[in-house]
Amino acid sequence: MTEQTHRRVTSADVARLAGVSRATVSYVMNDTPAQTISPSTRTRVLDAAARLGYSPSAAARTLRTGRSDVVLCLLPDWPIGPEVGSMLGNLSTALARHGLTLVVHPGNREDRPIGEIWKAITPAAVIAYTDFSPGEIVAMRSAGVALVVASLGRGAQPDRRELAVPQQLIGRQQAGHLIAAGHTRLGYAYPDDDRVRIFAEPRLAGVRAECRDRQVGGPATETVALDPEQAASAVRRWHAAGITAVCAYNDEVALAVLAGVRLEGRSVPADLAVIGVDDIPPARLAAPALTTVTTDQVAVAAYLSATVVAAINGRPGPAVPTDDLVHLVRRESA
Incomplete structure (x- = not known):
């Protein structure tokens, strides 16, 4: 291999190809204010930089700007x-x-x-x-x-x-929708993954706050694993407690609840309404399709x-x- 293969392209190479000074290359590449550079010169520098694959050194830029x-x-x-x-x-x-x-x-x-x-x-x-x-x-x-x-x-x-970031708004939106639909006893499907507690706790707090403000019972909280059998056990307990609707931590947990409802021989939303969070693609493909809450990212x-x-x-x-x-x-x- 040649030396050129290994050597980093510098501003001197760009200056040589464009027929300008290294200072001009620096002004153009860093868009330095208060410099009078003609459009044709700027174009020559940018074209030369593109041909050589040149980009300014991040370390040098840090030293220059502090x-x-x-x-x-x-x-x-x-x-x-x-x-x-x-x-x-x-x-x-x-x-x-x-x-x-x-x-x-x-x-x-x-x-x-x-x-x-x-x-x-x-x-x-x-x-x-x-x-x-x-x-x-x-x-x-x-x-x-x-x-x-x-x-x-x-x-x-x-x-x-x-x-x-107001995660509580998500829980409030979930509970508010279910309460507006006539449900007066809500459940909450909490994730079994401790890594996401930072999201789950404020979302659950939002559901609780909405229930309190609207004078609705609940939420009756169950930890729901991504497992149909375990989800079915939670569904049985909700049914025994008179829960008619569940806010799930996210769409994946909501899909587990749907699977648990099916195992129990019940139907959604007639026996248990379910709402998720995130609007992941499988939410649209669920049977029935999953109502969910999404954030404007x-x-x-x-x-x-x-x-x-x-x-x-x-x-x-x-x-x-x-x-x-x-x-x-x-x-x-x-």
Whole structure:
């Protein structure tokens, strides 16, 4: 192999091909303000960069601006389903509009210490869904890293930016739909996966709050595994307690409830109405098709990205976009 095969393309190579100075290449590639560069020169530089496959060094850009353009998202040990995937995809797109790059690290603290991760990447900001120790917070802030904690309904804690995505709205929407349909005794199908408690607890709290506000009994909570036999046992207990409708943690749990109802020889929604969350593709294919609640992930991503940009620039974050954030998808199951 030749030396050229291994050598990184530099701004000098682009300048040579475009017939301009390295400074001009830098101004064009970094879109430097207050520089008078003709459209034809800009086009020559961009064409040369494209032909050579050149892109500015991220390390050099960090040294020049004093700030990385990376936003590090530390995910807990969550199952990465369609909804989390949609959230991350939309967040990546929204941050890119601000010139920021999303890097996601799934896992837990046992895999690798938090400090090792952010020090290796030197991000402009960290989005996390778990708490940090006071020492970790001090270390990040001393390094100029903005910290954004997505609490998903937990109470605010001092000395941090709070990103409270209103999961309770989901539970309220579920219960509100069932109550409006005439149900006065509700159940809740809680997941058997401890990894998703951060979502499940505020959703259940929303169902409870709606039942309390509407003076409706329940919810009678059962932990429902993704297993037809175990789900059938929960259905039997709900039936014995006079429960006529169930809010499920998500669509997968709701599908398990549907399977349990079938095993019990009962029908949905005549014997038990069921409503899920997320509107995953199988929800539309269920028998009967699953009524569900979905979140506007584009709006959530815009909110998250605006909060990150505000944190980086030391400004107050935006208000939570609660209006029209959660939507009901009506089908046959409830």
